[in-house]
Amino acid sequence: MVVLRKLPGMPGWPAALGLRLPQKFLFLLFLSGLLTLCFGALFLLPDSSRFKRLFLPRRATASASSSSSASSSSASSSSTRDTDLPRSPPAAAEPRHASPAAPRRLREKLRTAARMAGPPARTAPGSRQQVQGGESRAQPASAAPPARETRAPFRFDYERFRRSLRHPVRGGRSGEDPETRARRMKIKEMMKFAWDNYKQYALGKNELRPLTRNGHIGNMFGGLRGATVIDALDTLYIMELEEEFQEAKQWVEKSFDLNVNGEASLFEVNIRYIGGLLATYYLTGEEVFKSKALELGEKLLPAFNTPTGIPRGVINLGSGMSWSWGWASAGSSILAEFGTLHLEFLHLSELSGNPVFAEKVRNIRRVLSRVEKPQGLYPNFLSPVTGSWVQHHVSIGGLGDSFYEYLIKSWLMSDKKDSEAKKMYDDALEAIEKHLVKKSAGGLTYIAEWRGGILDHKMGHLACFSGGMIALGAQHGAGDRRQRHMELAAEITSTCHESYTRSDTKLGPEAFRFDAGSEATATRLSERYYILRPEVVESYMYLWRLTHQPKYRHWGWEVVQALEKHCRVEAGFSGIRDVYTTTPTHDNMQQSFFLAETLKYLYLLFCEDDVLSLEDWVFNTEAHPLPINHTDLRAAGQP
Ligand code: DMJ
8 A cells, every 4th residue: 555655745656657647547457456466365375374364353363273283182182982083183184285385384294293203214224124214205194283382281081081981990899609709819829920920030121031030031122121010010900919010010110211222013012011001001090101101102103104104013212213024025014013003002192182193093094995905805914115915825813813803992992983993894804704714624613824815724823812803893793693703703712722622731832723634733843832822711701701601711710720730830930832742841931911911811701791891991912901982971971
């Protein structure tokens, strides 16, 4: 406007230019057109919010700019539902709608996302598959909120969560027969014995070596220590071993160091450490477990900086450098590893209010739901670079197992809202039933492995978890499907029981076969060992809770007796090298999952159903209980 004002003593500037009347009109017309254009541009071009702020009332501007973060935190405070977890602000989708201003803003967003995700993955030496600097360009899952510091401080409402549970976590103490109680107490004694010896000889190391009475560190946890402490916490709590729980908690408070620099398995750190810490936080409300879980969760994020967002299997927790396992074909990532993050990562977002964790696993789901499945099956090796399968080996045991488990449990944990997970599970199980489920000559049902269309008639001990999983999923199937799946679950569990009863120790081998005349027995020397694994008793526990057939408790008690006879040594429990001899040699290792899973599932088998009720909890693949999100209760405002 200033340009048209006639200044005192000065001619107007059209006149000053010596223009005549018609020319003046034309000139004014041109000027007003130009102004309209400029104004329009201020409002319509992207990145014009700062100009809008000059022209719009203050309140309207503020609410417009904060709406995305506000909605994300309110959603996160009310629900763990997959569909309700905090989402990234819309800006995260920006690369798809690039505007003229996009390159600079995109660079800023990527910088922010990189800050949220931790240090970038870098080149690693040797045979390892390395992450190239430019790869993260196409990373669709770096959906970190651009300005975490501008969001209101987030606080998870623990009391509200506890009120939403349908059962007391350690049960309601209803009547029971003395034999069941005595058996449960025996298992509690075994847990105390395992813990006491670990504490005495190996506290702060990852596992106990019970024969040599010292600690084992290993190379799975990237410099982290205390795997047995973290894995044991929730079992100690559930068994009401109060003093021992306090010892474990004190170690976490005083000695659990996350500033480590070593090569860790993303999967193992997630299922044991993050799972164990999350579960113990939910059970006790003690902040230390939550903060350690969140801090550790952040350290895992750089593993996702790949072109597809499918994480690599190994990460250096100090530098953030990540790579694929040397043994995994062509730098691939493993289905059971990247497919076993969903439960824990949703809870990391729920507890932190930070959507980045949920976005990472949602992206994995997206990649998997899009990729073509041979005969509907999911092979075990996927390239994190191209997002396609690298090899056609399918297994419900090692390398594949817990991917299937996390599909059905994601659906259950979402209070049955995550229908995409349920459909993926149903479709996968249908393909497994069609192509892999077989009956042996002796009438035993088993799940074979598949190598590019050729069946390998072998079941690993790891695959024995599937009896429990299929039974759990069957509860929610319609009519004949429910019955068919319950029968399948019972038959598989019975086959796994056979693999135990057909051995001299009454413990099962690492793998058993159904060929060359063998029926549920190991045929290779290298497959005859038992390392205190939980999968068979895990299935007994689910089948007991879902059918109440006494045989499952009976079978569980057989395992307790065999463990006592063959695995208990003077200073703890040890795995054995050959289940087919009654004088087995010990492997000198008390695995941390023995305390997290084997003893917990055995204990629960002899508990009332309301102890860690299946209505309130899902167990992660390391048997750490994570709560089901009861949105119905919360919405109704019930206690
Ligand atoms: C555990 O760490 C977990 O159950 C995992 O899913 C597979 N194997 C071990 C125990 O056998």
